[in-house]
Amino acid sequence: MSKKLIELKNxxxxxxxxxxxxxxxxxxxxxxxxxxxGPSGCGxxxxxxxxxxxxxxxxxxxxxxxxxxxxxxxNERQLNTVFQKYALFTHMTVAENIAFGLxxxxxxxxxxxxxxxxxxxxxxxxxxxxxYPDSLSGGQQQRIAIARAIVNxxxxxxxxxxxxxxxxxxxxxxxxxxxxxxxxxxxxxxxxTHDQEEALTMSDTIVVMNQGYIQQIGTPESIYNEPTNxxxxxxxxxxxxIDGIMVRDRLVNIGGLDFECVDEGFGKNEPVDVxxxxxxxxxxxxxxxxxxxxxxxxxxxxxxxxxxxxxxIGINFMVQxxxxxxxxxxxxxxxIPDNFQIMHKPQxxxxxxxxxxxxxxxx
Amino acid sequence: MNKNRVxxxxxxxxxxxxxxxxxxxxxxxxxxxxxxEGDFTFEYLLAIFxxxxxxxxxxxxxxxxxxxxxxxxxxxxxxxxxxxxxxKDTKIIMFIMILPMWMNFIxxxxxxxxxxxxxGVINHLLSVLHLGQIDIINTPIAxxxxxxYDYLPYMLLPVLNCVLAIPDDIIEAGKDLGAGKxxxxxxxxxxxxxxxxxxxxxxxxxxxxxEFVIANILGGGKxxxxxxxxxxxxxxxxxxxxxxxxxxxxxIFVLITTLLFGRNSANNxxxxx
Numbered sequence: 255m256s257k258k259l260i261e262l263k264n265x266x267x268x269x270x271x272x273x274x275x276x277x278x279x280x281x282x283x284x285x286x287x288x289x290x291x292g293p294s295g296c297g298x299x300x301x302x303x304x305x306x307x308x309x310x311x312x313x314x315x316x317x318x319x320x321x322x323x324x325x326x327x328x329n330e331r332q333l334n335t336v337f338q339k340y341a342l343f344t345h346m347t348v349a350e351n352i353a354f355g356l357x358x359x360x361x362x363x364x365x366x367x368x369x370x371x372x373x374x375x376x377x378x379x380x381x382x383x384x385x386y387p388d389s390l391s392g393g394q395q396q397r398i399a400i401a402r403a404i405v406n407x408x409x410x411x412x413x414x415x416x417x418x419x420x421x422x423x424x425x426x427x428x429x430x431x432x433x434x435x436x437x438x439x440x441x442x443x444x445x446x447t448h449d450q451e452e453a454l455t456m457s458d459t460i461v462v463m464n465q466g467y468i469q470q471i472g473t474p475e476s477i478y479n480e481p482t483n484x485x486x487x488x489x490x491x492x493x494x495x496i497d498g499i500m501v502r503d504r505l506v507n508i509g510g511l512d513f514e515c516v517d518e519g520f521g522k523n524e525p526v527d528v529x530x531x532x533x534x535x536x537x538x539x540x541x542x543x544x545x546x547x548x549x550x551x552x553x554x555x556x557x558x559x560x561x562x563x564x565x566x567i568g569i570n571f572m573v574q575x576x577x578x579x580x581x582x583x584x585x586x587x588x589x590i591p592d593n594f595q596i597m598h599k600p601q602x603x604x605x606x607x608x609x610x611x612x613x614x615x616x617x
Numbered sequence: 618m619n620k621n622r623v624x625x626x627x628x629x630x631x632x633x634x635x636x637x638x639x640x641x642x643x644x645x646x647x648x649x650x651x652x653x654e655g656d657f658t659f660e661y662l663l664a665i666f667x668x669x670x671x672x673x674x675x676x677x678x679x680x681x682x683x684x685x686x687x688x689x690x691x692x693x694x695x696x697x698x699x700x701x702x703x704x705k706d707t708k709i710i711m712f713i714m715i716l717p718m719w720m721n722f723i724x725x726x727x728x729x730x731x732x733x734x735x736x737g738v739i740n741h742l743l744s745v746l747h748l749g750q751i752d753i754i755n756t757p758i759a760x761x762x763x764x765x766y767d768y769l770p771y772m773l774l775p776v777l778n779c780v781l782a783i784p785d786d787i788i789e790a791g792k793d794l795g796a797g798k799x800x801x802x803x804x805x806x807x808x809x810x811x812x813x814x815x816x817x818x819x820x821x822x823x824x825x826x827x828e829f830v831i832a833n834i835l836g837g838g839k840x841x842x843x844x845x846x847x848x849x850x851x852x853x854x855x856x857x858x859x860x861x862x863x864x865x866x867x868x869i870f871v872l873i874t875t876l877l878f879g880r881n882s883a884n885n886x887x888x889x890x
Binding site: 306328337339342399402 | 784786787789790791792793794795796797800804805808809
């Protein structure tokens with residue numbers, strides 16, 4: 255494991271009466287692609303701005319390479335930011351934009367010229383030196399913003415929803431570009447987004463946040479397959495979150511019916527949340543099913559059908575499958591033990607499923 | 618049909634422009650290029666080179682320039698302070714700032730006169746406090762004070778609009794790339810505000826240069842700006858030919874100023890420091 259490069263210790267931050275971060279601890283390792291993921295207002299951007307030096311925490315410290323940088327201003331930190339709305343200097347050419355940081359560091363003209371060329375090649379925009387930002391598309395402007403940041407050879411690149419303003423196709427292209435850049439540069443990326451698909455695609459580590467608290471830290475696979483609470487399960491991908499009772503280790507009761515699972519360490523007869531991903535619910539003939547149900551709706555989604563099944567145990571399952579089951583058909587339902595994810599019931603509001611009404615309109 | 622309607626609707630404006638711009642301008646040019654007998658002459662068009670007129674023009678340009686610079690020096694920091702203070706409602710601040718404009722122009726100048734004249738409010742206060750006296754009434758300084766007081770809102774508004782429109786993340790990007798406060802100001806804020814400063818200068822410099830009322834009241838008739846001379850030629854000496862000739866000269870200066878500073882924001886990158 256590489257060493258810890260950035261450490262946030264006991265960070266709290268309020269804006270007015272609104273507590274945005276509450277006693278938060280987080281560390282980020284060298285050369286990691288870390289994504290801070292959560293709904294609007296969860297505090298992810300505030301963390302990024304605290305690391306970048308644009309906000310000062312009310313309580314707590316930020317360490318960079320073991321040194322306390324809490325009080326340093328942005329221009330004194332060895333990291334650079336790519337802003338959501340590009341924030342290019344509209345009165346300068348692309349080359350002048352990229353050279354901005356280097357000129358302040360009094361680098362030689364030849365060094366700067368080489369760097370500009372290197373950076374423009376890296377972001378696939380060679381020859382754009384003399385263009386003005388206004389004349390570029392959104393995707394091109396964001397590439398220039400990235401080039402402007404990386405020529406300063408930061409140890410960490412902070413990216414604040416950099417693809418948020420781009421359309422879907424371009425966003426997907428840029429995701430691959432960013433992964434490539436990260437690998438070529440070999441530096442740490444800290445990426446903020448509310449888009450779970452983006453997070454799953456690019457990250458080494460995902461930090462899922464809600465209401466100022468970290469809900470789960472892990473690899474994309476572990477976050478998706480083993481969410482720790484209902485919020486994470488609901489926010490990352492689609493899921494059936496069902497009330498259950500843990501009968502004993504490796505056995506959970508749902509709607510009066512016992513199912514085998516692989517989870518251990520819960521209290522005897524403890525009420526739990528059970529997560530089953532829609533693609534993990536298997537439909538078949540009624541005879542072969544652990545329980546049965548009736549298809550109440552089916553929607554074609556391209557790759558798969560999305561089917562709602564009203565089951566005999568009183569639970570409505572969402573199912574994704576490539577097979578077509580017409581509305582009204584009587585089906586058997588199976589889920590293999592590995593595909594049950596058992597979670598403790600939420601201990602606080604932030605661990606609960608996100609209500610649309612809870613999302614503030616503006617961050 | 619549609620095109621015809623647009624043409625019909627534009628008739629009042631065309632008549633306005635012809636009646637109140639084109640025809641008067643033709644009269645002025647005609648008067649300037651002829652003498653009292655109606656014969657063609659260059660005399661009045663070149664009258665600006667007369668030492669008295671030259672001096673008045675120079676003084677007009679100088680005072681207008683100084684007033685504009687002072688207005689910039691007051692407005693720009695004010696705009697920066699307002700921006701960084703992040704007031705919820707900058708409209709209220711703007712409203713307060715332009716409130717004096719609601720007062721009659723002459724009244725405002727008379728108020729200044731009352732403040733700075735020999736037996737005025739300021740000198741009265743100073744004598745009570747035993748702090749000596751100021752003697753600036755009837756000097757160019759008094760005229761500059763009047764011009765700044767009168768025209769400051771015309772500088773403040775475009776500058777404030779321009780500065781407030783600079784996105785915060787551009788400033789943050791500058792800091793992020795290593796710029797301290799000084800470089801943020803010189804490399805980002807000022808270059809991005811040049812269009813506002815430019816229109817502010819046009820709106821202060823032009824009326825200041827053609828000014829004569831302020832000079833009459835605060836200059837006590839002793840200081841002759843080109844505006845005063847033109848006014849006197851028309852209303853006192855009744856030499857309309859000379860007045861027109863000098864007016865045309867002044868117009869050329871106004872035109873030059875407008876061309877220099879009145880560029881729109883799309884061109885402001887030409888001003889990069």
